[in-house]
Amino acid sequence: MLPTSHxxxxxxxxxxxxxxTLVAPPVLARELRLVLAELDLTIEVGTRDAVxxxxxxxxxxxxxxxxxxxDSAPEWN
Numbered sequence: 778m779l780p781t782s783h784x785x786x787x788x789x790x791x792x793x794x795x796x797x798t799l800v801a802p803p804v805l806a807r808e809l810r811l812v813l814a815e816l817d818l819t820i821e822v823g824t825r826d827a828v829x830x831x832x833x834x835x836x837x838x839x840x841x842x843x844x845x846x847x848d849s850a851p852e853w854n
Contacts, residue, residue, distance in 0.1 A: 787827040790835035795819065800829040 780839070785848050786805065794800070800823035803807055823829060 786791045788835075788838070789827050789829045790832055792832050794831040796830045796831050796833045799834060800825075802826055804830075850854065 780792040786802070791800075797817060799809070799819065800806075800821045802825070805828065806820055806822045811816050813820070818834075
């Protein structure tokens with residue numbers, strides 16, 4: 778779980794980043810490295826108050842986000 782201070786950080790897609798790459802502010806990059814250590818990702822430290830991710834990660838996040846929304850939607854049967 779991310780600290781509240783990170784709740785407003787913007788998630789941006791970059792088509793210039795290599796696949797499986799994300800760039801995050803220093804404190805968040807450190808936390809992500811700890812949480813995502815088992816995944817094959819390149820996590821770089823950036824200077825913006827945003828998390829910039831490669832297009833493949835952005836697409837994966839969008840699919841995950843849609844699945845989460847579907848799973849949490851009430852069933853009206």
